[in-house]
Amino acid sequence: MGGQGRSQGQTGMTIETISTNRSFGGVQGVYRHASRETGTDMVFSVYLPPQAESGAKLPVVWYLSGLTCTHANVTEKGEFRRACAELGLILVAPDTSPRGEGVPDDADGAYDFGLGAGFYVDATETPFAANYRMRSYIEQELPALIAEHFPADMARQGITGHSMGGHGALTIALRNPGRYRSVSAFAPISSPLNCPWGEKALGGYIGNDRAAWRAYDATALIADGARVAELLVDQGGADNFLAGQLKPELLEQACRDADIPLTLRMQPGYDHSYYFISTFMDDHLRWHAARLAG
Amino acid sequence: MGGQGRSQGQTGMTIETISTNRSFGGVQGVYRHASRETGTDMVFSVYLPPQAESGAKLPVVWYLSGLTCTHANVTEKGEFRRACAELGLILVAPDTSPRGEGVPDDADGAYDFGLGAGFYVDATETPFAANYRMRSYIEQELPALIAEHFPADMARQGITGHSMGGHGALTIALRNPGRYRSVSAFAPISSPLNCPWGEKALGGYIGNDRAAWRAYDATALIADGARVAELLVDQGGADNFLAGQLKPELLEQACRDADIPLTLRMQPGYDHSYYFISTFMDDHLRWHAARLAG
Numbered sequence: 348m349g350g351q352g353r354s355q356g357q358t359g360m361t362i363e364t365i366s367t368n369r370s371f372g373g374v375q376g377v378y379r380h381a382s383r384e385t386g387t388d389m390v391f392s393v394y395l396p397p398q399a400e401s402g403a404k405l406p407v408v409w410y411l412s413g414l415t416c417t418h419a420n421v422t423e424k425g426e427f428r429r430a431c432a433e434l435g436l437i438l439v440a441p442d443t444s445p446r447g448e449g450v451p452d453d454a455d456g457a458y459d460f461g462l463g464a465g466f467y468v469d470a471t472e473t474p475f476a477a478n479y480r481m482r483s484y485i486e487q488e489l490p491a492l493i494a495e496h497f498p499a500d501m502a503r504q505g506i507t508g509h510s511m512g513g514h515g516a517l518t519i520a521l522r523n524p525g526r527y528r529s530v531s532a533f534a535p536i537s538s539p540l541n542c543p544w545g546e547k548a549l550g551g552y553i554g555n556d557r558a559a560w561r562a563y564d565a566t567a568l569i570a571d572g573a574r575v576a577e578l579l580v581d582q583g584g585a586d587n588f589l590a591g592q593l594k595p596e597l598l599e600q601a602c603r604d605a606d607i608p609l610t611l612r613m614q615p616g617y618d619h620s621y622y623f624i625s626t627f628m629d630d631h632l633r634w635h636a637a638r639l640a641g
Numbered sequence: 642m643g644g645q646g647r648s649q650g651q652t653g654m655t656i657e658t659i660s661t662n663r664s665f666g667g668v669q670g671v672y673r674h675a676s677r678e679t680g681t682d683m684v685f686s687v688y689l690p691p692q693a694e695s696g697a698k699l700p701v702v703w704y705l706s707g708l709t710c711t712h713a714n715v716t717e718k719g720e721f722r723r724a725c726a727e728l729g730l731i732l733v734a735p736d737t738s739p740r741g742e743g744v745p746d747d748a749d750g751a752y753d754f755g756l757g758a759g760f761y762v763d764a765t766e767t768p769f770a771a772n773y774r775m776r777s778y779i780e781q782e783l784p785a786l787i788a789e790h791f792p793a794d795m796a797r798q799g800i801t802g803h804s805m806g807g808h809g810a811l812t813i814a815l816r817n818p819g820r821y822r823s824v825s826a827f828a829p830i831s832s833p834l835n836c837p838w839g840e841k842a843l844g845g846y847i848g849n850d851r852a853a854w855r856a857y858d859a860t861a862l863i864a865d866g867a868r869v870a871e872l873l874v875d876q877g878g879a880d881n882f883l884a885g886q887l888k889p890e891l892l893e894q895a896c897r898d899a900d901i902p903l904t905l906r907m908q909p910g911y912d913h914s915y916y917f918i919s920t921f922m923d924d925h926l927r928w929h930a931a932r933l934a935g
Binding site for chain 2: 623625
C-alpha cells in the first residue's frame with residue numbers, strides 16, 4: 348500500500364501519513380506530526396486491527412520503546428499484529444525522544460542520553476528543557492492526537508513498554524491513576540534513582556535535586572503513595588542489564604510493601620532483545636485485552 | 642544470550658556462531674562460514690525450536706529471501722518462530738548473494754543485480770562466475786553444512802521464499818525432484834524469462850542464450866517436464882511488482898497445463914513487504930508441517 352496524505356482534525360492538529368501497509372487483516376500505519384511539546388516533527392506508528400473497519404471505537408495499548416529505539420523497532424520486530432488483530436486492539440508506538448536539527452544530544456554521542464533516550468521526562472535543565480518534553484508528549488499531546496484521528500476508545504487504554512519504555516509505562520500509569528486500565532512491562536528500569544542509566548538521564552534532564560527525580564521512578568512513586576491495580580512484568584534471566592540497571596527486585600519490594608499485585612515472571616535464558624519481547628508480546632496483549640474488554 | 646564460538650564437523654566444515662538468542666522457547670542463531678562455492682564468507686540464520694533439545698532430528702524449512710535482503714530480514718521481521726516452536730520446525734535463512742571485498746557488483750550499483758541479488762543461479766559470465774554460485778550453494782554446500790551441524794532430518798525438507806527467493810524455492814524444488822516434500826512461495830517471480838528483473842539477472846549471470854535460462858525459470862521448467870507434487874503461493878493484490886515482474890498467471894497456466902495442484906491465493910490490499918509475508922507465514926509453516934510430519 349503505502350498511502351500518503353494529510354488529515355486535519357477538528358482542533359487543527361494535522362498528521363501526515365508516511366506509510367500504510369495491510370497486515371494481519373488490519374493496517375499498520377506510520378505518521379508524522381509537528382509536536383507543540385517537543386518543538387520538532389515526531390513520528391509514531393499505529394496498528395489498526397480489522398475490527399476498526401466496522402467504525403467501532405477500540406481499546407488502545409501504548410507501547411513505549413527503550414534506549415536507541417524509534418517507533419520502528421517494535422513495529423518491525425514486536426510481533427504484535429496477530430494478537431491485536433485477533434483481540435481487536437489498537438497499538439500505538441511513539442518515538443523515544445525529539446529528533447532533528449537543533450535538538451541537543453549527549454555531549455559524547457552516547458546511546459543512553461539525548462537522542463533516542465528521552466526517558467519520558469519533561470526536562471528542566473538547559474539546553475534540554477526546550478525539546479525534551481516526552482512526559483507531556485506521551486501523557487497529553489499524543490493521546491489527544493490519537494483520539495482525534497483514530498477510532499480509539501480513550502476510556503479503554505492500556506500501557507506497556509520495554510526497558511526505558513517499561514520505566515515510562517510504569518511511571519506514566521502511576522502518575523495518572525485510573526487512566527490506564529492495564530499496565531505491564533518488559534524488562535523495565537525499575538528505579539532510575541538506583542541505576543547508572545537513570546542517574547545519568549535524570550541528572551542531565553532534571554538536575555541534581557534527587558527529590559525531583561521521584562516523579563520519574565516507579566518504585567519511588569509507589570513508596571510515595573501512587574498506585575495501580577495490578578502489574579505484569581516479564582524479565583529475561585540472561586539479560587545483561589538485569590543486575591546493574593533493571594533491578595526488578597526493587598519493584599517487587601515496592602509492590603509487596605504497597606500491596607500491589609505484581610506478576611513478575613523471570614524467563615530463564617532470555618536476553619534484552621526483541622527475541623525476548625516478541626516471545627511474550629502475545630501474553631501481554633491477552634492480559635491487556637482481558638482488562639480492556641467491555 | 643549472544644553465544645559465540647566455532648564448531649568443526651566431521652568433514653572439516655567449520656561454522657562460527659555470530660549470535661544466539663533464546664526466542665519462543667528455542668534458539669535463534671546466526672552463523673558464518675567460509676563457502677567453497679562462493680569463495681567468500683557467508684552468513685545464515687537457523688532457528689532451532691524447543692523440540693531440538695530432546696536430541697530428535699527435526700524437519701527443516703528453507704526460506705530464500707528476495708532482492709536486497711540478507712538472512713536478517715526474515716529473521717527479524719518474518720514472525721516465523723511462534724509457529725516453528727509449536728510445530729517443531731527448523732527454519733534456515735541463507736543470504737541472497739556472495740558479499741565482501743572483490744565480489745563484483747552491478748555496474749551502476751542497482752539493487753536488482755549483483756550484491757543482494759544472486760537469483761539462485763550458478764553464473765557463467767565474467768566476472769560473476771567465480772563468486773555467484775548461489776544455486777550450488779543452496780542446493781549442495783549449505784544443506785551439507787546444516788546436516789552436519791544441526792539436528793536436521795534431511796529426509797524431511799520443505800522450501801519457501803519471497804519474490805526472487807520464491808523463484809529460488811520453486812526452481813530449486815523443480816530441479817531436485819523428491820528432495821523437498823513441501824514447496825511454497827510468497828509473491829514469487831514466476832518467470833524470469835518474462836520480466837525485467839529476470840532478463841537483467843539471467844542475461845548478466847548466464848549470458849544471452851535464453852535456452853540456458855530455462856533451468857532458472859519455474860514456468861519453463863514445468864513446461865519442460867519438471868514436477869512438484871503441489872504448490873502453495875500467496876500473492877498480495879496491491880503488490881507494486883505484481884503485473885510487471887511477478888506474473889503469477891504464468892505460473893498458474895504452467896501448473897494447469899501440467900496438472901500440478903497449485904493453491905494460488907490472491908490477498909487483496911497486501912503489498913510486497915514483510916507486513917504481507919508475516920501475515921501469511923503461519924499458514925505456510927502449517928502447510929509445510931503437515932507435509933513434513935512423520
